[in-house]
Amino acid sequence: MKARILSNEVKDHIGKTIQIEGWLHKKRILGGLTFINVRDRRGLVQVVIQDKNEVEKLRGLQIGTVLAVEGLVKDEPRAPGGAELHEAKLTVIVSVEAEPPIEIDKPLSHKSENLDTLFENRVIGLRNIQEGKIFKIRAGLLRSIREFLDKNEFVEINTPKILAGATEGGAEVFKVDYFGKEAVLAQSPQFYKQIMVGVFERVFEIAPAYRAELSATTRHVSEVTMLDIEMGFIKDHEEVLDTVQDMTYHVLIKAYEQFAGELKSLNAPELVLKEKFPRYSVAQVHEMYTKATGKDTTKEKDLIPDEEKWLCDYTKKNDGCEAVFVTHFPVEAMKFYHMVNSEDPSTVMWADLLFRGLEIATCPQREHSYEKLIEQMKKAGLDPEHPGYKYYLQAFKHGLPAHGGCGFGIDRLVEKTIGLGNVKEAILFPRDINRLTP
Numbered sequence: 001m002k003a004r005i006l007s008n009e010v011k012d013h014i015g016k017t018i019q020i021e022g023w024l025h026k027k028r029i030l031g032g033l034t035f036i037n038v039r040d041r042r043g044l045v046q047v048v049i050q051d052k053n054e055v056e057k058l059r060g061l062q063i064g065t066v067l068a069v070e071g072l073v074k075d076e077p078r079a080p081g082g083a084e085l086h087e088a089k090l091t092v093i094v095s096v097e098a099e100p101p102i103e104i105d106k107p108l109s110h111k112s113e114n115l116d117t118l119f120e121n122r123v124i125g126l127r128n129i130q131e132g133k134i135f136k137i138r139a140g141l142l143r144s145i146r147e148f149l150d151k152n153e154f155v156e157i158n159t160p161k162i163l164a165g166a167t168e169g170g171a172e173v174f175k176v177d178y179f180g181k182e183a184v185l186a187q188s189p190q191f192y193k194q195i196m197v198g199v200f201e202r203v204f205e206i207a208p209a210y211r212a213e214l215s216a217t218t219r220h221v222s223e224v225t226m227l228d229i230e231m232g233f234i235k236d237h238e239e240v241l242d243t244v245q246d247m248t249y250h251v252l253i254k255a256y257e258q259f260a261g262e263l264k265s266l267n268a269p270e271l272v273l274k275e276k277f278p279r280y281s282v283a284q285v286h287e288m289y290t291k292a293t294g295k296d297t298t299k300e301k302d303l304i305p306d307e308e309k310w311l312c313d314y315t316k317k318n319d320g321c322e323a324v325f326v327t328h329f330p331v332e333a334m335k336f337y338h339m340v341n342s343e344d345p346s347t348v349m350w351a352d353l354l355f356r357g358l359e360i361a362t363c364p365q366r367e368h369s370y371e372k373l374i375e376q377m378k379k380a381g382l383d384p385e386h387p388g389y390k391y392y393l394q395a396f397k398h399g400l401p402a403h404g405g406c407g408f409g410i411d412r413l414v415e416k417t418i419g420l421g422n423v424k425e426a427i428l429f430p431r432d433i434n435r436l437t438p
Contacts, residue, residue: 007043011083024065026105046079066094159192185210193230223431230405240404281328309357356416365404370396
C-alpha cells in the first residue's frame with residue numbers, strides 16, 4: 001500500500017502515481033468523464049474517473065463516503081491545488097448511502113433567517129470548506145493568545161466550573177443538583193484567578209463560562225468561551241491595559257498574516273489597527289455620541305450598543321484604529337472587587353476593550369487591600385462572613401499584591417476578526433435560550 005499523500009502535497013508529485021484518502025465531497029459528470037472532489041484535513045483533490053468499473057463503485061453512494069484513491073498526478077491549473085488525479089482506482093472504505101441534509105459543496109447561508117437551519121445541520125455543515133475555515137482561524141487565534149501569554153510568563157490554570165453558589169451576586173446562574181445539594185455553573189473564574197495571583201503572580205485560563213441570561217441577541221449565548229487573565233505586582237491600571245492591548249495587537253496581526261487567504265475568502269474586513277489603542281473615558285464617549293447623534297446618553301452608566309459601534313467607526317476614521325479602550329466607568333457600576341479611582345472617587349479603575357463595534361474584554365484593576373475589600377463588600381450589601389467568600393478572602397488576608405486583569409470573549413473575538421454577523425456563527429455548537437442540541 002502506498003503512503004498517504006495529503007491534498008496540499010499532490011502538486012509536488014506531478015507524473016507519479018500516488019494514493020490519497022478522504023471523504024467524497026462532490027461528484028459531477030461532464031461528457032464521458034466523472035469528476036469527484038475528495039476532501040481531507042488540508043483541502044480538496046480533484047479526481048478524473050474514466051474507467052466505467054471504477055465509476056460503478058460510486059453507484060448509490062453519497063457525499064461523505066470515505067475513499068482511498070490511487071491515481072496518476074497531472075498538472076491542471078483549474079483544479080484545487082493546481083493538480084488532479086487521472087487513471088483513478090477507487091477503494092470504498094466507508095460507504096454512505098443516506099442523502100445529506102444539506103449540500104456542503106456549496107456556500108452555506110449565514111443570513112439571520114437561516115441560522116436555525118445552519119445550526120440544526122451543524123454536524124454535516126461543518127464539513128463545508130468555508131465553515132471549516134472559521135474554526136481553523138479560531139484555533140489560530142487561541143494558539144497566538146497562548147503564545148503571547150507564555151512568552152510573558154503567565155501560567156495556564158484550570159478552575160472549577162461547579163460552584164457552591166453565585167457568590168459574585170446576581171440571579172443569572174444555572175442551578176444544578178450536586179448529589180442532593182444545590183450548586184451553580186460558574187459565570188467566571190474571577191475569585192480563583194485572583195487567588196492564584198498569590199501563587200504564580202501571572203495566570204490565565206481559557207474555558208467555558210455560563211450565563212443564564214434571557215437574551216436573544218446577536219451578541220449573547222448561554223455558554224461562552226472566555227480568556228481570563230490576572231497579573232500581580234502591577235504598577236497601575238495602565239499596565240493592565242497595555243498588556244491586553246499588546247496581546248490583542250499580536251493576535252490580530254498574526255491572524256491576518258497567517259490566514260490571509262482564508263480571511264479574504266470569508267470576506268473579512270481589512271484590519272485597521274495601531275500598536276497603541278486610543279482611549280476615551282465613558283463620559284467623553286457619552287458627550288461625543290450625544291453631540292454627533294442628538295441622542296442623549298450622558299446619564300447612562302455604561303455604553304449602549306449603538307455607542308460601541310459608533311465609537312469604533314469614529315476611532316477607525318479619526319485615530320486609524322478600530323480597537324479602542326473605554327475607561328473610567330462610574331462608581332455606581334462597579335463590582336465590589338474593583339478598585340475605586342483615588343484621583344477621582346466617582347470613577348473606577350475599569351476599562352472595556354471594543355473592537356469593530358463590540359465589547360470584547362473588560363479590564364479592571366482589583367482592590368487588593370483586605371480591609372478595603374471588606375468595606376466594599378459590606379457597602380454592596382454582601383456578607384463577608386458568608387461561607388462562599390471564606391477562601392477568596394483568605395488569599396487577601398494572607399497577602400495579595402496590586403493586581404488586575406481581564407475577561408476576554410473568545411467567541412466575540414472570532415466573530416469580529418472574521419466579520420460574522422452573530423456570535424453564534426463563531427461557535428462550533430452554540431447554546432442559547434432555544435438551543436441545547438446538537
